[in-house]
Amino acid sequence: MTAISSLTKLLSCMQGLDYVLLVITLSTLSWYTWLYIKSKRQSHPLPPGPCGLPVVGNLPFLKPELHTYFHGLAKEHGPIFKLWLGAKLVIVVNSSELAREILRTNDVIFANHDVSAVGVVNMYGGIDIALLPYGPKWRMLRKICVNRLLSNSRMDASASLRRVETRRTVRYLADQARVGSPVNLGEIFSRMISNVMTQMLWGGTVEEEEREIIGAEFSELVTEITDLLLKPNVSDFFPVLSRFDLQGLAKRMQGPTERMDRLFDRVINKHLGMDRESEGKGNDFLEVLLKIKNENDENAILDMNDVKAMLMRFLCNRKSYFAGEMGDNGILPAT
DSSP: OOOHHHHHHHHHHHHHHHHHHHHHHHHHHHHHHHHHHHHHHHHHOOOOOOBBTTTBTGGGGGGHHHHHHHHHHHHHHOOOEEEETTTTTEEEEOOOOHHHHIIIITTTTTOOOOOOOHHHHTTTTSSSTTTSSSSHHHHHHHHHIIIIIHHHHHHHHHHHHHHHHHHHHHHHHHHHHHOOOOOHHHHEEEEEEHHHHHHHHHHTTHHHHHHHHHHHHHHHHHHHHHHHHSSSSSHHHHHGGGGGGTOOOHHHHHHHHHHHHHHHHHHHHHTTTTTTTTTSSOOOHHHHHHHHHHHTTBOOOOOOOHHHHHHHHHHHHHHHHTTOOOOOOOOOOOO
């Protein structure tokens, strides 16, 4: 009782600044004590890493050129080290040997992905192949992609689409070069890739003129969605705050996602309204996915949201998919 009375008297005598400093000191001690206890409870020790600040961890020390920053940390802490980004523990691998060990030898262990708060809204609750945890459904979706959508025979059959669109783009660039007109290469290549991808997704369902109109709408929405997905979100670093959506990113994502969903419904309904003679002529991705959905095969069970999530993934990753920059595990190597 005497100790409590003494503490109460001490707090009442403290000035505002002193009180703040005391709270900060106690918070810091509590933070490092919690980290120490947590590290001791783990069956396997964590790799070394730079010290961070309480609560925010290493977030304030990140630099825009992450690969250079990580290279510097690797020189100090070794080829594998840890960072605390807010409440999220991140393990950074900075050597080809360790990357091979993780991505090839132990790929199943590291197959799961951390779904962002905005990604949950965008990808129908995170049910697409890039966000699902490793398990039966993930293996089923991967099998569909490898054997039914991205097989060698299908890629060979669609080579003419890529060839025609590439030639069209080259001719356009040559025409602009002859008259000395400036061009936006990023926009031109993005349009080219978008045209190829939409033809592969539903080229046999939607006629060319309408496909260009729908493709332009999808391209605009994909740009808006991608911008939101790439914005740093405090909810991703502090999951306990995700319910509050402090930056409003999840709410902003609802608009373009709902418009995208209506466009999917428009294309799907058009396919469902096709007569039997028209079906099978294009054999696009949409037709394949709808066939799988209607087959009721216990080894490949899809609902309409699964179909839409698959289409959404191809659209949002169209640049990486076309250029081969990103693997099916969603890892983009830094060079």
